[in-house]
Amino acid sequence: MSILSGKKILLGVTAGIAAYKTAHLVRLFIKSGAEVKVVMTPASVDFVTPLTLSTLSQNPVYTSFYDKGEEETEEWNSHVDLGLWADYMIIAPATANTLSKMANGVCDNLLLAVYLSAKCKVFFAPAMDLDMYKHPTTKKSIEKLQSYGNIFIPPSTGFLASGLEGEGRMEEPENIVSFIENDIVTKLPLYNKKVLITAGPTYEAIDPVRFIGNHSSGKMGFELAKSAANLGATVYLISGPSNEKITHSLVYRYNVVSAEEMYQEVHKHYQSVDIAILSAAVADYKPKEISATKIKKSSDCMTIEMVQTKDILASLGKQKENQFLVGFALETNNEIENATIKLQKKNLDLIVLNSLQDKGAGFKNETNKVTIIDKFEKISEFSLKSKAEVAEDIFKEILNRIYV
Incomplete structure (x- = not known):
């Protein structure tokens, strides 16, 4: 495009x-x-x-x-x-x-x-x-x-x-x-800037056939990529499995499947970028062992031992130098409090809060309703909008802070 x-x-x-x-x-x-x-x-x-x-x-x-x-x-x-x-x-x-x-x-x-x-x-x-x-x-x-x-x-x-x-x-x-x-x-505000964006879910394999995943479509991340490119940025879009498509001369797409693959790909690019926005719904846990063959049904119950995946956002917060780092938080209760804790703990500049309590927000919807909190705990609330409009709002908030 x-x-x-x-x-x-x-x-x-x-x-x-x-x-x-x-x-x-x-x-x-x-x-x-x-x-x-x-x-x-x-x-x-x-x-x-x-x-x-x-x-x-x-x-x-x-x-x-x-x-x-x-x-x-x-x-x-x-x-x-x-x-x-x-x-x-x-x-x-x-x-x-x-x-x-x-x-x-x-x-x-x-x-x-x-x-x-x-x-x-x-x-x-x-x-x-x-x-x-x-x-x-x-x-x-x-x-x-x-x-x-x-x-x-x-x-x-x-x-x-x-x-x-x-x-x-x-x-x-x-x-x-x-x-x-x-x-x-x-003459665009992000000309000569590099933006890293993650999108979509990750799939954590149980065996060659089955995986643990989530309902993220990746649409929000893809809209962020389009918005960044339209502002003149070179965009590195790292996407988990998603049916979303993007064709833009300034967007470079990298496809991954698991949290580990996303971690590795993000760290390949992070040091060279000016802005990083992690909107992907990355799995917090993965099976400790992956079966080499399809697991056969043998009883009414099956137990899978899980271990934590690497926290990509936290790792970027620790390595942050001059990057402007943005995270996402999907919450169901105590939304502002939980998002603010995540913002501080992971050394973010902004966090974008989604609440599953809001109708029309979250996974698989064409719309989203967000609240943006910055590192000074300034809170900006937005009405329900299309995800394309939400992406524009997010970048307006970023631009207002990097060009002060």
Whole structure:
């Protein structure tokens, strides 16, 4: 999954030969998981058809302030609504004519009206002939636009439509997408940070067939991983057996089964991370002996001697240097008291408390209701929310403490 997944992208297309590349650019944005709408200048339709871009974007393409209906009725295309809709606006290709108009506030078509109304970050990718690109007025337009906060995607060097060779080619669609993704990621609060997250249950073998486990689905941990990645972090997700799936360029998943395997994998990464969140439901006990063969039913009762597993969270608390360490507590009674004791005993910075007394919280639910306690015993209570929203709340609490 790309950092652009779920984002709303408004693509502005102007009248340059490089407009033919916008079909591929739209396809790449869609492939990244973004929603795309396209606004074209009236002259750009001579270079690429609205039908092509509408089909690829799966949205109507806007070329004028109003559309005529079948019975000569007119439907207004609101430049204000389009400007408010977008998370990011990209103008590609951006001709010398459009750059000059953008820089000087000229508003003589829908695309320029949308640009002047946009509340989001705006990227622009110039495309023109070599001499036009080097002209002082073009350079001045680019400088002006950058001074307004717009993001310049430099053109590449190569063969131009005129037959000349030099600077002025619109950057290739793959590079435009990469440029935008990189610009977004590098400005996120957890960029260059590493986050370790554990998720799911552990299974402790009794024999080759049977195991002792719990009902954890891993969903909370996976949502935490998504949230961390969307904040720009490189994420090491260590998961016990889980049906949850995640595809994100910043998430590295490591699958384990037992508490011992999770202990070993966590300790491989812990020293290199900035934040560790242990949301996995790790078994506290495991069978002392594992039968090499399937245990046959021989009587009404069977006794299994159990021994404690290694306490992963406590071991991390003892080794903690500069890491921000977060644990989870699932309680059924004396919730705040028990969670606070765990917080202090294991040297945590935050603990996230789940109570099985709360309807809709705990294992296998799509929702969760948490209380967060920090090392100063400040308590923050949250209402019942989706686990994705809970993950966002947890990271807000973490960010509020690591960037004070």
